[in-house]
Amino acid sequence: MPEWPEHVLWWHLYPLGFVGAPIRDGVDPDAAPAHRLDRIEGWLDHVIELGLNGLLLGPVFASETHGYDTVDHFRVDARLGDDADLDRLLAAARERGIRILFDGVFNHVGRGHPAFQAVLAGGDAELFRGSRVDGRFEPEVFEGHGALVALDHSADATVDLVVDVMTRWLERGIDGWRLDAAYAVPSEFWARVLPRVRERFPEAWFVGEVIHGDGPAIVNASTMDSLTQYELWQGIWHGIADGNFFELSHAIERHDDLLATFVPQTFLGNHDVTRIASAVGSDLVPHAIAVLFTVGGTPSVYAGDEFGWTAVKEEREGGDDAVRPEFPATPSDVTDVDESILDAHRALIALRRRHPWLWRARTDVVEVTNTTLVLRTAVDDEAVIVALNIGDSPASLPAADAATVVAGHATLSDSRVDLGPRGWAVFEA
Known part of the structure; x- marks a missing residue:
């Protein structure tokens, strides 16, 4: 694994929503480019000001709707712009020392992908899983989504395609790949692809989207460098929302076990x-941020969370739209900012920068109750x-060598930390 991910903190954004591109209505993958990518460039200084130095981009390739139904892995989505627009964004990021991660959708493609259209016309189906019924090819699809046609990961042609896509964009200047829906792809496929890519780009970093399962076994079998840490995310969310820090404590203990094999995202x-x-x-929210930036891992901030934005994902068509909003042209145009949340991000990201050893450090649970x-x-x-x-009452907790408050508010006395109702603090020893 390369060394640089140890020092990168990511700002994660969904490009199509961010720039205000149409998602469902009036989308033409072959339309003339609409040059919207410069909207992202206008936010790069904000990334640096926060203390972050990585840009984790959602899909940027030609697609039919939301970006995860790719129709051309080698072409920039016309709703975002063209090759020149992307090259300018990559150059602007490099000038600022910002690493770039692309979202690789390699489990499935959109039905409009030329290779799949060729199959429907009677051509070779070697790239796709499915069967012919009465002469018509019936593809397997991803999790019941008829628009997402599953690739055949046992096929040499699929391996070659993904290697070609990855190396093409690494040549253009990106630093690695987020592997979308990696949990749905056999580990053996990644084990065939990634070593070939690393032969040419040994510094590339690969993080797989894995929602559940045996993380260490998946990493060892697939050769991926990292996996998304959904269990910790859930433990933080429910531990705080449900007033059950025992759930978070358990998630942290399991998280520590992963660090012996890999460092999760x-x-x-x-x-x-x-x-x-x-x-x-x-x-x-500051309580959650405090956990994110003080336990081991490669942290990311989802664009807008630093402002305290709210949005609920719903299980319906368009149910993701609220969490994938259009951003204003520049950070100075943002009006809905929770300053306490923004300040907490800045303070805790700065702490993480001062202590890069936190990347793979283990965490001890010193004391836990439902609310403390x-x-x-x-x-x-x-x-x-x-x-x-x-909790809604003050709390007195063990100081555990705490010496200096660096974020939040607390009083230290007699080896105890005194917090107010719903209080939080982070200390250096």
């Missing part, structure tokens, strides 16, 4: 889930301590 929000401020309430939690993450003689209270 950690998050509080992404393009597929309800925003954290809606999940736990705005006043408890003390965490101590340490390596050698360095330690970061988190004290949280989600």
